[in-house]
Amino acid sequence: MKQIRVAVIGYGVAGQIFHAPLIASNAQYELAMIVTGNEDRAAAARTCYPNAQVVAETAAVFEEAAGIDLVVIASPHHTHVPYAKMAVARGMDVVIDKPIAPSSKAARELMAEATALGRIVTVFQNRRWDGDYLTVKDVVDSGVLGEIFQFESAFSWREAFTGAGWKETTPVTEGGGITYDLAPHLMDQAIGLFGAITDLHGELDSRNTNGVNDDDSFITMRHESGVRTRLWMSKCHDLTRPRFRVVGSQGILESYGLDPQEGQLAAGQLPGFLGYGIHPEFSNVVVDAGDRRESPKLAGEYQTFYADLAQCIAVRGVPPVAAQDAIAVLELIERVTRDFGTDSGAPTPA
Numbered sequence: 001m002k003q004i005r006v007a008v009i010g011y012g013v014a015g016q017i018f019h020a021p022l023i024a025s026n027a028q029y030e031l032a033m034i035v036t037g038n039e040d041r042a043a044a045a046r047t048c049y050p051n052a053q054v055v056a057e058t059a060a061v062f063e064e065a066a067g068i069d070l071v072v073i074a075s076p077h078h079t080h081v082p083y084a085k086m087a088v089a090r091g092m093d094v095v096i097d098k099p100i101a102p103s104s105k106a107a108r109e110l111m112a113e114a115t116a117l118g119r120i121v122t123v124f125q126n127r128r129w130d131g132d133y134l135t136v137k138d139v140v141d142s143g144v145l146g147e148i149f150q151f152e153s154a155f156s157w158r159e160a161f162t163g164a165g166w167k168e169t170t171p172v173t174e175g176g177g178i179t180y181d182l183a184p185h186l187m188d189q190a191i192g193l194f195g196a197i198t199d200l201h202g203e204l205d206s207r208n209t210n211g212v213n214d215d216d217s218f219i220t221m222r223h224e225s226g227v228r229t230r231l232w233m234s235k236c237h238d239l240t241r242p243r244f245r246v247v248g249s250q251g252i253l254e255s256y257g258l259d260p261q262e263g264q265l266a267a268g269q270l271p272g273f274l275g276y277g278i279h280p281e282f283s284n285v286v287v288d289a290g291d292r293r294e295s296p297k298l299a300g301e302y303q304t305f306y307a308d309l310a311q312c313i314a315v316r317g318v319p320p321v322a323a324q325d326a327i328a329v330l331e332l333i334e335r336v337t338r339d340f341g342t343d344s345g346a347p348t349p350a
Contacts, residue, residue: 003030004313007061007068009083010075011036011045014097017266018126019072022303024049025270028310032068033061035075058083062090070313072124073097077175081106088119093313097124098184100326102175104334107327114323120312122319123326124305127185128192130259131300135283136244138298140193144285145248148227151194152245153186155258156234161208161215169212172204172337177213179204179333182233187221187329194227196328202336207236219336257281261300271303 006029008015015034024031033053034045045054053060058075061068071087072095073080081101084094094114100123101107114121127133140148161168170176179202191197200221204214216234223229232241244255261277269276277300286292308320 001028001314004028004069004310005030005032005067006070006072007033007035007066008072008074009035009058009061009079010073010097011038011041012074014124015072015074016041016044017262018124018302019074019095019097020045020049021265021268021270022306023072025272026303026306026310029070029306033066035061062086068092070095070309076170077102077180078170081110084110084121085113088114088117088121091117091119093120095122095124095309096326098188098326099123099175099180099330099333100323101330102173102180104327104330107323107330111323111327118316120316120319121323122309122312123321123323125185125188125321125326126261126302126305127189127259128321129301129304130261131277131279131297132243132255132257132259132283133189134300135297136246136253136255137193139253139283139285140246144251145246145253146250148194148225148246148248150245150247151190151227151229152232152242153190153229154232154239154241154243155182155186156232156237156239158238159235161211172213177204177217177337178215178233178235179217179219179337180213183217183219183231183333183336184326184329186231186233187219187332188325190221190223190229190231191325191329194223194225194229196224197221197332198224200332200336202340204337204340221332252286253283254286255281255283255297259300261302265302271301277301 006023008019023029031052035058036042037056042054070093073083074097080096087094203218205216206214207216216236219231221229242254242256246253279297282294283297284294305320312319
């Protein structure tokens, strides 16, 4: 089968750590072009991928001579829809790093155009293939915990505020802030486990007094199934609570530590390497008060996204992540930022 020629727009964390390595390590793809205006990142890209053309301007992707089949958009959130529309208009399929767009309205308009043109648009929800999440889903589906009452999910790290990055300077109304950064993952995982959401409440705080968006936030949701989900997101402190905690009528599952794949990919460890995707920590399953046992997590498998996408492109089939799933989550994020932020759309500073 002919290799799929790929252009990656953006070579920050998403492009450099996730997309480029996963694409380059899959023989079904050719990493043909990388777009970055940052000279240091461009030099790094040329070193890592000498066969890829590294350019500073996005326009090069859309020139007919480039021969690009798939555009991966890993640039700031406000660029997602404009670049995706340009791609589908030129007959290219698209991967958009989460969130799909700053607004659900813009996302729906994009999907209407893509559908009319017969193009595939999917969203990189890589956390569906975190090993700890796969473990939680396996345990929940097994029924060993009984009827599920509560689900808790936390993702946090400590990051110095510089005021220089686009995620720090972009207002919530344009897709900035920790909620737009992490809720697309955490909400998507919760819905994948327990179904659609009926009610939600948010506490969106800016701990940095010079911040223009939220950096320490909490969201609670009720599913149609009756399960109550609680989500913590922060870049103000290291993770101290369990990454996942599931409370059921017959037991509790607790999972500690973050999935290792991001760190492994950043260090050059690719899918197929010994130990790739394997957690050093354990999942603790409490079946009853007298029986607490530990079991290893399943291995993470981010490579599954691009493997499934290649098959989808070949047969024009179902993408690995439906854009409608991402839009449904985006609508929830809009609700929580609208109802629990200020009139301007930015969170109220703590």
